Amino acid sequence: MSRIHIERSHQLDPQTLKGLVDEVAVTLEREYALNWHWAGQELVFRRSGARGRLVPAADRLTITLELGLLLRPFSMGISDAIEQRLDELLS
Template sequence: MSNIDIRHAHSLPPKQAHQAVQEVAEKLAERFGVAYSWDGEDTLHFNRSGVDGHIALDPQQLRVTAHLGFLLGALKGPIEAEIRRVLDERFT
């Protein structure tokens, strides 16, 4: 099993950061069939077959962690690159 662990600094106010994570989750659900749910105001859990993870919001950074199953583990590099691209786009 492969793991992704990304920390990304941001300067958004809490409500804007929450909304940006929500928009990312909606895109993941639409494009890849990922199910997601919020645990409180600052942790979003997501999963689907082959991936389980969460996005934790802190005041000045967010952290994306994901556990990839065998098949998706082979695509860890491209998946991680796409996550970083989206984070740069939404949290700059």
Template sequence: MADISIVQEHRLTPNKAREAAQKVADKISAEYGLECAWQGDVLHFERSGVHGSLAVEARQVEMNIRLGFLMSAFAPAIEAKVTEKMKAVFGAA
């Protein structure tokens, strides 16, 4: 098992931050085949071997990913890609 935690600051309004979170979710779900669902201001995602959440807060977003045994070998590459996508989407503000 491997855990990934990424915090990205932003200067977006709550609605814009949620839209940006959805963009990140759309990108990672297409790339990794994840199912996504909102629960309040937290976007939950999962697939076999991967589950996690993306919490949208006033000045930051926090993504937590738990990888199963087989996926844990790819943790560094997954963390780098997700960090890059979050910076591109949330850091642009």
């Protein structure tokens, strides 16, 4: 599996951060057919060929995504798209 790991710092209050993460989850479900659920404080998501976690912390947001064989060739584009979207959401 190919692994993508992205971290971004933020200054959001906990309620705003939770709302943002929920919004991201709904978008992932709608646009990429990802299934998701909360596992404690982590948002866990999965679809055929990909699985990952989004971990919101007090000052940092971390995304780890593992891509299967068929999605590996697209890993750089996927990583760039995630980074761009996170930068938009956190600015």
